[in-house]
Amino acid sequence: MSGVILSENSAPTVAGLEPQPASVTPGSVPTGSVTPTPGVRPAALPVRLAYGLADQVLSVGGMFAVNIALARLRSKEEYGTFALSYSIFTLLSGLHNAAILEVYTIYGSGRYHHRFAGYGKLLWRTNAWVLAAITALLLGTWQGLRWWHPAFAAPALLGVALAGGVLMTASFIRRTFYMRRRPDLAARFSGAFFVSCMILLALAIRGDWLNGLSAFLIVALAWLIAVPFVRGEMFVRTDPGAIRPDTIQPNTIQQDTTVPDDGMDFLLVEPDYWAEHWKYARWVLVTALVFQLTAQAYFWMVAGFLSVRDVAELRALYNLALPVDQIFAAVSVLVLPQMALLFATRELGKLRHLWWKCSLLFFGISAVFAMLVSFESLPLLHFVYGGKFDNAAPLLRWYALLPVVMGIGNAANAALKAVEKPQAVFYAYLTSGAATFVFGIALVMHLGLRGAVYGMLLSGASYTAVLSFCFYRFNRASVPARVTDQG
Secondary structure, eight states: OOSOOOOTTSOOOSTTOOOOOOOOOTTOOOBSSOOSBTTBOOOOHHHHHHHHHHHHHHHHHHHHHHHHHHHHHSOHHHHHHHHHHHHHHHHHHHHHIIIIIHHHHHHHHTTTGGGHHHHHHHHHHHHHHHHHHHHHHHHHHHHHHHHHOGGGOOHHHHHHHHHHHHHHHHHHHHHHHHHTTOHHHHHHHHHHHHHHHHHHHHHHHHHTOOSHHHHHHHHHHHHHHHGGGTGGGSSOOSOOOOBOGGGOOTTOOOOOOSOOOOSOOHHHHOTTHHHHHHHHHHHHHHHHHHHTTTTHHHHHHHHHHSOHHHHHHHHHHHHHHHHHHHHHHHHHHHHHHHHHHHHHTTOHHHHHHHHHHHHHHHHHHHHHHHHHHHHHHHHHHHHHHTTTTGGGHHHHHHHTTHHHHHHHHHHHHHHHHHTTOHHHHHHHHHHHHHHIIIIIHHHHHHHTHHHHHHHHHHHHHHHHHHHHHHHHHHHHHHHHHHHHHHO
16 A cells, blocks of 8 residues: 555645635634535534435335335346446446546545635536437447447346436435535435335336336436426535534524635646546546456356356345345445545545444444344245245345354445555455455355355454554554654
8 A cells, every 4th residue: 555644643645635724713713624604503423414314225125125125026138238238337337437427426525625615617518418418429329339239238227328327327416415415305305216216117117017117217218307496405515614614613603714615627726636636536547447256256256157046136135135235334424524624634534433333333234133033044035035036045144144244344434545545455355356256256156046145244343454554554654653743
């Protein structure tokens, strides 16, 4: 792991980070951070966490319900094909996260928080161009497959091409709300989406036109229907007051102490921005590629060595562990901007404390989930899938351990991203991918679907081990530096 380790009291050495002197005026509060909206006091952390959890449940709940409906109503072969197409969307979503979302979150919450309005406009335009290019590429690829090898031109793949850009734009909008410390807006957006998705799904089931293509179109249309509910809040037109949320005192009035966005192009102020963006994004891009080797690769290995029916069973297990993953995601997307701000303001002690609380939370939630599933695996599968996947109950007990294995690693993942060390996350996924190829292939070939589950556990353990070691090194390097400065 490379890079400069900043102590809590040392001057920042990361490009673009300059210490901002705190200024206090009568009736105002110290400057140094971004506030959600001028004149509005940010909600308390438990309230924001509740909104964040609601947002994750509702945003993922729509696609989860579509997945379950497809698994129950269509053949295992058709659902397996949908699962493979969805893994392609997962890859593209990971690349979009790497190229746009993650750098946007880290830099927008950290080094550019005082110019967030202009920065947000730049990334909005970039996001639109990138997704337009991805959509055109996917449509061209699907049409080419239709001409040259029609068997590979699955309807679900066309659904990915038509709906992928909408789904990824929805992620961009929700991430912006989190960066503004407004998870309530994200929850409102996701709530409108979920209600719309359930209505459309009911109509599709009633009309018997639910399939791999319509599944993606239903979700995309539901997000489009939800846009008017947050349209007035989607764009930040002026820079919010630079006020630290944790310094706001009761009975005080927030004042906008920064210069409003006058429309000046962000790149005129930060002409070297794209070079800085690439320094971070290059690691996340290669990470997004090797990430596929941690879990998604097993779907393709099962398809190649076993059958599409087995892919459907593995996806059925994956669906049931998804709620725990979404709790992890809800907490991570909530704390990541705060971690990035703590790093930018050199408050590493608070950052470590936040990481420790996340680790305990992730471990506790995943452990409780694994215990419940170990006792109720068969009833759970029978209830969700109507008896279609009951034979996978013994494997679900093992698969439920995957969130336990990866929980602490996910907390370290967020912390290392916040301290601008994406290379550490890359090394973790690379190690996990190596475990997939060294052990996973052999396990699938010799043990079948059970071997795939064992391989995913092994790959997840490798991921957690590397991330934990990297964050341990960061702690060891930063604590002595802090003590020396204080001495």
